[in-house]
Amino acid sequence: MxxxxxxxxxxxxxxxxxxxxxxxxxxxxxxxxxxxxxxxxxxxxxxxxxxxxxxxxxxxxxxxxxxxxxxxxxxxxxxxxxxxxxxxxxxxxxxxxxxxxxxxxxxxxxxxxxxxxxxxxxxxxxxxxxxxxxxxxxxxxxxxxxxxxxxxxxxxxxxxxxxxxxxxxxxxxxAHADDVYRAAYPRMERKVAAHYARYPQDVERARRIADHLLTHDVVLPSGYRLTVEAFQTLGVLLGSGDGSHRLHYLLEHAFVRTPAGPALSDAFQEQVQGLLSYAAHPLYALIHEAIYAQDDRPTAWSAERVRAEFPRFDAAKTLAGDEPLLFTGETVHPWMFDCDPALRPLRETAELLAARTGWTPLxxxxxxxxxxxxxxxxxxxxxxxxxxxxxxxxxxxxxxxxxxxxxxxxxxxxxxxxxxxxxxxxxxxxxxx
Incomplete structure (x- = not known):
């Protein structure tokens, strides 16, 4: 009707x-x-x-x-x-x-x-x-x-x-997905540098949150497991006109004092789970790399593999020194299918898509x-x-x-x-x- x-x-x-x-x-x-x-x-x-x-x-x-x-x-x-x-x-x-x-x-x-x-x-x-x-x-x-x-x-x-x-x-x-992400990671780094130039106070805030996530097991109210790698993907905000400002306001109230010591605030966790959850758009995670596939080469978790070529994105290594934490952007990783309850049942499906060959030309x-x-x-x-x-x-x-x-x-x-x-x-x- x-x-x-x-x-x-x-x-x-x-x-x-x-x-x-x-x-x-x-x-x-x-x-x-x-x-x-x-x-x-x-x-x-x-x-x-x-x-x-x-x-x-x-x-x-x-x-x-x-x-x-x-x-x-x-x-x-x-x-x-x-x-x-x-x-x-x-x-x-x-x-x-x-x-x-x-x-x-x-x-x-x-x-x-x-x-x-x-x-x-x-x-x-x-x-x-x-x-x-x-x-x-x-x-x-x-x-x-x-x-x-x-x-x-x-x-x-x-x-x-x-x-x-x-x-x-x-x-x-x-371009294969690998080519797409080899070009993308340097852009991500430039966007993060521009963000920190605008909001230098966020350098320490982001490092503090990352350190907390490396030393604590944080599960958001939705059941999403917030790892430091998941936190880094909030850099996706930096691709929009107001994204740097939104990221700044998110970071500025991340912690509250509790009887057990500093903890990530409920308000911060609520906003983060809304930004990271794929419940409303799971196809983005499932077929994102497949939109670049056109031949017999599998995408094979391209963003995850190529990220290893850019060690400055490794949060643990960053926190061992004094460099600013780098955020990532529009990337999909296999660990997302462990962190996100909306994706967990689809992990094996995602693996098969990542291994798939014989894609038709687009x-x-x-x-x-x-x-x-x-x-x-x-x-x-x-x-x-x-x-x-x-x-x-x-x-x-x-x-x-x-x-x-x-x-x-x-x-x-x-x-x-x-x-x-x-x-x-x-x-x-x-x-x-």
Whole structure:
């Protein structure tokens, strides 16, 4: 049943679609996709072109906006917008510790999750496009991993696109996950140095927390085991525009005095478990490295292996000296499946995905070199999550792609920048600048 309702300045309509789990077997098992249509209240009856939004991740449902927040207000000036919950996320058929046992054991679960990458997401989009637009091509806005999906869209079904807009999401066309993380760890170190330059008092605070975690067994109220390595992953905050400030405020009230001595405060623990838990987005942990896999090489816990090449991230060695503790960023590690109760039942499944080979290609360089779809991409200089050099190499490989390289924003520029980022990308795609 289609449900339509209102928020300030907009009219929303819920849509549900049925698509094949495996598009190579269209008569086989199906899954459900959920999407939310948004249109400006004063344009409800107008024949507007469509803009499809593909969220970052993997593993996150589309933004739940209220009214015309962030970039949405600018989009609604020109488009009817579809906010898609990609397969396995949001209100679409879920894939998590509760539902995956329905597939069978770890081997069956891993085979199932191998169908949740960008290639399948693009085929989902093409399956629902005729139902949404009547067959007309649409404009796609891809944020982060959504940009990866957009480049895959240009590679496999450019006929479905009127234009492609990408923010912080131009992937390398051929880099292995190892290459991605060898480029990432130095960026992480630079972001941490910038944070400590802004908040020098956090150097001692972070060292004190790390020392406490090395000498105490800390289990958060949710059951999450807070190790020093888990604490270091809070550096993921440093990839957003306000992340350094959020990390600072988190660290400043970490300890309270108790009869047994200093302890991590309840308030600190509550905030940390909200930041570290994968309960709401387990696919991020399960298939994050698989989004880079395109050949017979396994990812084999790439972020964990490559981290060993950067010994300055070793907390125990850092605390033995007087160096600042380094935080990490957008990385997934095998120990997360021991620490996080939302991931523990999926440890063996994750191991099988890490060992998997024979991944299909996600991008077609020859087709991208012959591209005719207007494409514009915002590349955030020294983006914590997506390597700038990799992005610019891909930009050169896509015919006609126009870039806007900026250090005004971090990875979340399309959200933090309000309408400005989308406005610039539309102008570039339309050749208005």
């Amino acid at each position: 289609t449900v339509t309702y209102r928020q300030p300045g907009v009219v929303l309509t819920d849509h549900r679609f049925t698509v094949p789990l495996d598009h190579d077997d269209p008569a086989g098992e199906t899954i459900e996709l959920y999407a939310r249509e948004v249109v400006a209240r004063d344009r409800v009856g107008r024949d507007l072109p469509w803009l499809l939004y593909l969220q970052g991740g993997p593993g996150f449902g589309a933004n739940r906006f209220i009214g015309r927040q962030a970039w949405l207000g600018r989009a609604l000036e020109d488009y009817r917008v579809l906010l898609l919950d990609q397969r396995g996320t949001g209100h679409s058929t879920p894939a998590n510790r509760q539902t995956l046992p329905l597939r069978g054991g770890p081997a069956e679960q891993a085979d199932h999750l191998a169908r949740f990458r960008a290639d399948a997401i693009v085929r989902d989009c093409e399956a629902i496009r005729p139902q949404v637009t009547g067959g007309a091509p649409w404009t796609v806005l891809g944020q982060s991993f959504g940009g990866f999906c957009t480049v895959a869209y240009l590679s496999t079904a450019p006929e479905g696109l009127d234009a492609a807009l990408i923010t912080g999401g131009l992937p390398s066309l051929d 991008y077609d360089p020859a087709r991208l070199a012959a591209n005719e779809v207007p494409v514009a991409a915002a590349v955030y200089h020294d983006d914590l999550y997506v390597d700038t050099a990799h992005s610019l190499a891909t930009a050169r490989a896509v015919r006609g792609l126009r870039t806007w390289v900026t250090d005004e924003f971090e990875h979340d520029g399309v959200r933090a920048g309000g309408p400005r980022v989308l406005d610039r990308l539309l102008a570039l795609a339309r050749d208005d600048v």
